[in-house]
Amino acid sequence: MVLTYQKAAPDRPRTEHPALPWVTTAARLVLAAVLIVAGGLKIGAPALSVQAVKAYQLLPDSLATAIGYGLPIIEIVIGVLLAVGLLTRVSAVVAGLLMLAFVVGIASAWARGLRIDCGCFGGGGELAAGQDPNYLWEILRDFGLVIVAAWIFIRPPGRLAMDSALGLSGRREPYQPEGDIFQGEQPDA
Amino acid sequence: MSKAARDASVRARIAAQREAERKQEQRRRLATIITVAVVVLAVIGGGWWYAAEQSKSEEIAGGLAPVTVQSDGTAVMAKAGVTSPVLDIYEDPQCPVCKQLEEISGPTIKNLAAEGKVKVVYHPLTIFSQEPTRSNSLRAASALRCVTDGKQWLAFHDRLFKGQPSETVEGFKTDDLVKWGDEVGVTAPGFESCVKDQKQRAAHEQTSAKTMADQKLEGTPTLKLNGRQIDNNTIFVPSALRQEIVNAGK
Numbered sequence: 001m002v003l004t005y006q007k008a009a010p011d012r013p014r015t016e017h018p019a020l021p022w023v024t025t026a027a028r029l030v031l032a033a034v035l036i037v038a039g040g041l042k043i044g045a046p047a048l049s050v051q052a053v054k055a056y057q058l059l060p061d062s063l064a065t066a067i068g069y070g071l072p073i074i075e076i077v078i079g080v081l082l083a084v085g086l087l088t089r090v091s092a093v094v095a096g097l098l099m100l101a102f103v104v105g106i107a108s109a110w111a112r113g114l115r116i117d118c119g120c121f122g123g124g125g126e127l128a129a130g131q132d133p134n135y136l137w138e139i140l141r142d143f144g145l146v147i148v149a150a151w152i153f154i155r156p157p158g159r160l161a162m163d164s165a166l167g168l169s170g171r172r173e174p175y176q177p178e179g180d181i182f183q184g185e186q187p188d189a
Numbered sequence: 190m191s192k193a194a195r196d197a198s199v200r201a202r203i204a205a206q207r208e209a210e211r212k213q214e215q216r217r218r219l220a221t222i223i224t225v226a227v228v229v230l231a232v233i234g235g236g237w238w239y240a241a242e243q244s245k246s247e248e249i250a251g252g253l254a255p256v257t258v259q260s261d262g263t264a265v266m267a268k269a270g271v272t273s274p275v276l277d278i279y280e281d282p283q284c285p286v287c288k289q290l291e292e293i294s295g296p297t298i299k300n301l302a303a304e305g306k307v308k309v310v311y312h313p314l315t316i317f318s319q320e321p322t323r324s325n326s327l328r329a330a331s332a333l334r335c336v337t338d339g340k341q342w343l344a345f346h347d348r349l350f351k352g353q354p355s356e357t358v359e360g361f362k363t364d365d366l367v368k369w370g371d372e373v374g375v376t377a378p379g380f381e382s383c384v385k386d387q388k389q390r391a392a393h394e395q396t397s398a399k400t401m402a403d404q405k406l407e408g409t410p411t412l413k414l415n416g417r418q419i420d421n422n423t424i425f426v427p428s429a430l431r432q433e434i435v436n437a438g439k
Contacts, residue, residue, distance in 0.1 A: 073236025
């Protein structure tokens, strides 16, 4: 065959360590587990979730109510999307922004001297008698999760992702082996 | 056709075919993404709506069951002759979650008492150990103890939650408490001086500490049905709370 043609830029993923996609998978599962547990513990008592948002005293009541009702289901849905690797990048962005918002909220509560429970995993943002807030740990934890989300955003979707199965991931599997495009037609015949 | 021309035409066809495939692939991807996004948004919307539905309060249907103030500062709300099941409500007037509970499930509790399905016992407590919340709570709770008439007690109790201050500021000032008492029609003789001098403060502190120790309370609000603590996922969902209490009475 003499025909040569300019092959489109190779769709092959850039060379990377074979373990890297698995790191993304692990990151997805960690973030997913935290979100699903956090959402699951809150979703049974929406009014309490509303109260937890109000406890930060950052938002007007009506907005806090809307967020309090919506947050548990959003956490669960984003968690499930991350777990199965569907819309991975968007989900990672949403999860990262959520965590960032929590970091800001907790830091602001700390700075204003509020004594609240973060309400992260259920509860109404109220500390039990004799309990002290542990803002530093909460901030470090949530900030760590921001980094996990950032990793997923940079290296999506990882192994075992529906994005790959559905062909939604940015980096497609190479699917144009040499000669295939002629589909049986031999120009030199 | 010369070989060169044939090659050129094949090249063009290949390019066109690839372009078409690429476009088709793009459309398919877009369709998939949109489908997934629509499903996701529908689930979130549905969840949001369900959460709002779950948190809908009952309307107070008719009158209230008679309320009797006990000597230990608790108040019993029950229709005559109703002795079980017993719903104990442990709450601090300064606790925001208690306020939320009163707003969401308070009407259900009052309705159930009026329907004769439960005997309710209110236990006003002070759980806070820091300022300004501790003093706020003590002023409010000891003022409540100055009210002797049951109906007025409940009205003043509700007014306290309505006027709950932020946990970061001094609130429940005695002047306000006296004013609120007038507002809801408290007629107890000496109410004003009882509130201003916090005459019931020591008694309240004592009851509060004893109750928390005896009942092994971890926080407020705590609701106990026949002595057994009810889960948060029940007490903040009026329909679930009603079900739980009605079932306990069967």
